[in-house]
Amino acid sequence: MTATNKNQTVEKTDQTSRDISYNPRVMEKKWQAKWEADKLYRSVIDESRPKHYALTMLPYPSGDLHIGHWFSMIPPDARARFKRMQGYNVLFPMGFDAFGLPAEGAAIKHNIHPKKWTYENIDRMRTQMRSMGAMFDWEREAVSSDPEYYKWTEWFFIQLFKHGLAYRKKAMVDWCPKDNTTLAREQVKGEERVCERCGTPVIKKELEQWFFKATKYADELLVFDEIEWPQTVRTLQTNWIGRSEGASVIFKTEQGDEIEIFTTRPDTLWGATFMVMSPEHPLVEKVTTPEHKAAVDEYKLQAARQTDIEREATDKEKTGVFTGGYAINPVNNERIPIWIADYVLMSYGTGAIMAVPAHDERDFAFARKYGLPVIPVIQPEGAELNGETMQAAHEHEGVMINSGPFNGTPATSDKGMKNPAIKAVVEWLEEKGIGKRSVNYRYRDWLISRQRYWGAPIPMVHCEIHGWNPVPEDQLPVLLPDDVEWKPTGESPLKLHPTWKNTTCPVCGGPAVRETDTMDTFMCSSWYHLRYLSPHYDKGPFDEAEYNYWMPVDTYTGGIEHATMHLLYTRFFHKALRDMGITEGNEPMMQLRNQGMVLAEDHSKMSKSRGNVVAPDVLVEKYGADTVRAYIMFFARWEMGAPWDSKGIEGTARWIRRTWTLFTDPAERSEVQPEGQAGPADAETLRRLRRKVHQTVRNVSRDFENFEFNTVVSGLMELLNEMYKAREAGASGSPEWVEAQDIYVRLLAPVAPHIAEELWTVQMGRPYSVHQQPWPEVDEEAAKEDSIEIPVQVNGKVRDRVIVPAEANEEQIKAAALASETVRRHLEGREPRKVIVANRRLVNIVV
């Protein structure tokens, strides 16, 4: 007691004479400069150590670094540091996904070249990132809009083309007829679907565009055996791919044109009473009779104004119009009317369906609305369906009726060939040559063409005679011209450039034109993890030696919003490269973890236009990077995200300052004091301290491993509180105390690297750098509790707690519980019917 009081007095007087106050601004800059000068975070191949490739999704250079960037980068940085201290050779690179739409928006709005805007943003963000004190290896930085990068994006396109994985096909785009330009979904505003710039109603336009055959890998993309990805992402990807088994069947129009349909229910073919085609189906015009043409054209126009999401909505009233045309059902030669309806999409299946109203809910609603016939072909057990009177479709099992040769065949509710009715019908269809077994996917091939300037050029050349050919590889990269004009309204500047697109045919040398579309930026981000391996390598997309050492990525972190787009694209890309012999293994990223989103304080999304963006720079200036880092890790569950809370940071700042105060107390000794000169703490205090220290090592290690960063920080806070108590009790100077300090600073190092370095190297005089120290080991013996407190319930309600020795067995625990005064009172003399001792954690007495 006296010793502590004295210490506090000393501290007080000293604080006025010597400046030992916590000053992160100076200290953090000092260490950042030293670490950089020493290349402390440079990752080089080292065969003697296990490697760990920690990858975090690279940002788009949108302007300033916001708090969301910190949230996505700092916890993975802390974990990478933890892995490094555990002995791994860690690669933790950073770069910029620098092509994209916003640069063009800025170009048009502020009359600044997209390149200038992008690179200025990169400069600013790079500086801001350096203030984080993260262990990014900047020598491996990759920027996707650098020619040395996109040269290889182009090269990959050519490889995909050469292997038959890139092809051209017509596809719809949203088009502003006034600005004469393609619009991104984001640029189409409101339910009226108007152009964001000029307010003109958007139309759909069909353009020839480049696709990658991602669907070739659909089945393989459904396999997750080799990777440890969250179940939710696997489910999202599985549903996104949307594999369904069934049959494709050819119907014929009365004119003899074939209409292919896909159905998951070939067992209901005899119940098809009409067909529905997508309004965009190529045969619509041909089957439409003159008297229906006006209505059909009108309907097509209206359908084109809606999004697929609106068209597919199941709660929406179904609409459609009759074309006047008829098709022949190949299984029974029935003549059935052909309708068009917007709920049939050209992008799913074949763009045409057979409608079986008796057994499909949507078809049923449609048939009832338009008075089309309903013929039941699956009879449920114990009921007789009547097409005239039934109130809803019967979508489940029964026995086939009205189905010619198949009457009496049982149909189960199983999907695909497991269903005996489906199996029988499909085999019969194949025998008759009317249809065949078929698998359909919701997943579509990847449309990569963008009618834009600021993207990687598609390295293809078109010649009147020889068609499309790739630019010879020795002529890569096809550079984006800088001298482009930004017409505020109009097409991509590449198309308008006077000379750029003119070139020669690689086959005949005759005049030819370049592709003026550029690539989807997801193409750039599908392989950036490979470019980090050797960002300046010029003999290939990456250096094989680096690849062999570092790949695959061990942990990949990023937002859940990428589950079905980027994360599927990059898996597809890797598999395609594997089949071309460029990469190895089936998967690029072994472990995936997703962080949640930081919302604004009012629980809305942060956005510049709302003006509710939290700027980390201001916080760093006020509290220092260590505090911001710790708070980022502490304020929310990382995998969940949360609304920002600007007040909460005070608590973390207090914790960092308390850490500082404890270690910089002038009376503090970081060396074990000789016998008799250490504090007067008793053995129990010191044992408690050691127990807390080693329990914290265990918990913090486990939480880092599991990406549970908030409890890493709360665990450290608890330990610090315990250390303050121990010091109060006179632990200072004891071996236990010095061990506690030593371990505390090591555990702190990944969270708050600057203060940890300062305390370790300067205050404690340990060898530089704390970031090269090994992670502390748990002393299991020290972490063990002497006694445990067991709650005792009577009928499921906690009535008392009994303390038993840690090694007590179930019988002893039971006896202790029954001996409790309070428990006996609650038993009120009743005999226990059952006493449950749960895992030596709780006793429940049932009466």
Next chain:
RNA sequence: GCCGAAGUGGCGGAAUAGGCAGACGCGCACGACUCAAAAUCGUGUUCCCUCCGGGAAUGAGGGUUCGAUUCCCUCCUUCGGCACCA
């Protein structure tokens, strides 16, 4: 609409094998220090009641279990994605 996730004190969150609900922190209240304030330190803080004791409570309702924040079903709300934002 479809697919996915989440709902716990005034707030962020904890409870890591179905076993003590509320760790840690914010905020708030009271106290110490101070001429005063800030900072710091200490104590308290889910709600309710008849307050040395008891009851209720983890979005709502139901189910399984000796026991449910945790598992199952229905519903509600919020968030993410829906293929040209990245």
